[in-house]
Amino acid sequence: MRIGEIAALVGLTTRAIRHYHHVGLLPEPERRPNGYRTYTVRDAVLLARVRRLTELGLGLDEVRDVLADDAGRELAEVLAELDADLARQQAELGARRRRLAELLAAGPAEGEPVSPGLAALLARAPVTTSPSAAKDREHLTLLDATGAAGEQMYAALAPLVTDPGVLALYERLDELAGAPVDDPRIGPLADALVAAVPAGLLDAVPADGPVAPGFQEALLAEYAPAQAEVVRRVMAAFVEGGRT
Amino acid sequence: MRIGEIAALVGLTTRAIRHYHHVGLLPEPERRPNGYRTYTVRDAVLLARVRRLTELGLGLDEVRDVLADDAGRELAEVLAELDADLARQQAELGARRRRLAELLAAGPAEGEPVSPGLAALLARAPVTTSPSAAKDREHLTLLDATGAAGEQMYAALAPLVTDPGVLALYERLDELAGAPVDDPRIGPLADALVAAVPAGLLDAVPADGPVAPGFQEALLAEYAPAQAEVVRRVMAAFVEGGRT
DNA sequence: CTTGACCTTGACGCAACGGCAGGGTTTCTA
DNA sequence: TAGAAACCCTGCCGTTGCGTCAAGGTCAAG
Known part of the structure; x- marks a missing residue:
């Protein structure tokens, strides 16, 4: 038989058979004077065996072991x-x-695949155009994705989401976008933010050591100078109280 | 953040992230003067998204589409x-x-993965050392593997397997191993073989045209000259009666 | 003599990175 | 202050099981 015939017989492609020769799964058969490979019935039996084994999902080297x-x-x-x-x-x-x-x-309309806990939380959040709020949501989805956030954390955040006072805080942060770093509104806003965080949240965040040093830097770089100062103060307050 | 930090944050390897840059899934970020890549929080959000989508089983180009x-x-x-x-x-x-x-x-001990129908058939076959019988079994497993054999074919073969007369036929074929092509035993044996094949078998073999021309040649090459002559005659008889 | 259907070797492509080579930078430690 | 550990860089080969050309030789039929 020539290679095309045996291939059709056992249900393989000629390319596959040549590949099996190439990787040593099957020895090269005799050649006719013109260079064509000639196959025997025994080759067909072997190839049929190979085919069934590979169809079962074995790799070629496993097939080789079995045949050996x-x-x-x-x-x-x-x-x-x-x-x-x-x-x-x-x-x-x-x-x-x-x-x-x-x-x-x-999330039937969310463009972001988030955990069900966060999805429920975000679904209840009021619509707002505040850039700071958007940033916060991004950071939350990031936490969510890294697996650092748990159900208990979302439970702790639940009251915040429906609190209209929080929106006001976001807006105050937005207003600092173009402000200088010594703006007098910075101190009071930081205090208010620290006060707004519910007690349970700190325990809910897994305190697996300090975050990578570069991360805080990157986080602050997201904000305008005055805003960054607020964030820095809030973080500092929490580090004192027991880690990030 | 440097690449190692963001990789640890989102749970990827640095190699994967560089790969994403390479394939254009994520644009190359800013570089520090020393050539290090610097990542922002937004990059982390993106990478987290990528990670979750790939974990779901999406390919990188699908992820790119979704992100786009x-x-x-x-x-x-x-x-x-x-x-x-x-x-x-x-x-x-x-x-x-x-x-x-x-x-x-x-087949708890068979070194060959065959269909259950053939396995049942072979299990009931008597042990024999006849080379011809072994060859026949090989050809059966080949048919089995190519899917050309069906349950009805095995049903038609069932009586043959338990028939002790068949063993005698195999032995008569074995005896022709070294015989010349004009041995007088050839004719009678061929007739006996043709007679031994049950009527149902012909219908059970799917007559999808003549087998590849090279196959018959290869089949005959498996036998000694006198044996090949027997096989040739048997095949000829069946071709007359209605295909191989 | 020309098709058309075969056959030959050889090499690249794919999916998503892993691993290594060969070299620079930063940072911690003795 | 030197040396080592721990990072970072680019670039290239390897993985799995073939598919898909590319460029050509062979053979039977019209």
Whole structure:
């Protein structure tokens, strides 16, 4: 048989068969004077075996092992291992689909895939055009994504979200956008912000050591000078009280 | 932030982030004078988004699409498509695992993964050292693998397997190993073989045209000259009666 | 003699990075 | 203050299982 014939017979492509030769899965067969490979029935049997094993999901080197020592014991061993692997993959897929369903159910219009806890929180937040509020939400989604945020943290934040006083605080922060760093409004605003944070929040944030040093710098760089000063003071207050 | 810091923050490797820059998923950030990349909080938010989307199973170009037009509509669309894909993969895995279980249940000692129908047939076959019988079994597994064999074919073969007369035929074929092509035993043996094939078998073999020309040649090459002559005659008889 | 259907080798492409080489920078420590 | 650890940089090869040209040789039929 020529390569095309055997390929059609066992249901493989000629390219696949040549590939098997190339990687040593199957030895190169005899050649006819013109260079064509000639295959025997035994080759077909071997290739059929290869095909079934690969269709089961074995890698080519595993197939090679199975073909090599045809004790039959190796086969069962590899197959059992394979089944465990497939089961794991299946479970993984299931987990992904669950999270997917969760996302589709929670935020039907959000352009951001967030955890259900945060989604519930944001859904209850009032609409606002405050840039500071937007920034805060971004930071929250970041925390959410890093896994640093938990359900208890969102529970602690829940009262803040519906508090109209918080909106006023955001607006006061917005107003400092173009202000100098010695603006007299900085001190009172920082105090008010510290006071507004509920007691439970500090415990809810996992205190896994100080955040990377560069992160705080990057965080402050997001704000105008006067605003950054406020943020700096608020953070300082919390570091005193027991970590970030 | 430097690249290592942001990588730790969002749970990626520095290598992955540089890869994202390389493929244009994320623009290259500002550099410090020493060449180090400096990341902002916004970058972290973006990367966190990328991480969650890739963890769901999206490819990088799909992620790029979702990030590009953040309408939120595209997201739902892609996610639905993804879910369908995942479901398909899950079903595929399930099918593979079923076949695996089937194999493990059927042939606990066979070094060959065959269909349950053939496995049952071979299990009932008597032990023999006849080379011809072994060859026949190989050819059967080949048919089995190509999918050309069906349950009805195995049903038609069932009586042959338990028939002790068949063993005698195999032995007569074995005896022709070193015989010349004009051996007088050839004719009678061919007739006996043709007679031994049950009526149902011909209908059970899917007559999808003549087999590849090279295949018959390869098949005959497996046998000694006198044996090949027998096989040739048997095949000829069946071709007359209605295809191979 | 020309198609058209085969066959040959060789090399690149893919998905999403991992790992290493070879070299510079920063920072901590003795 | 030197040395080492811990970062950072670019660039290139390796992974898996083939698909897909590219550029050509071979063979049967019209």
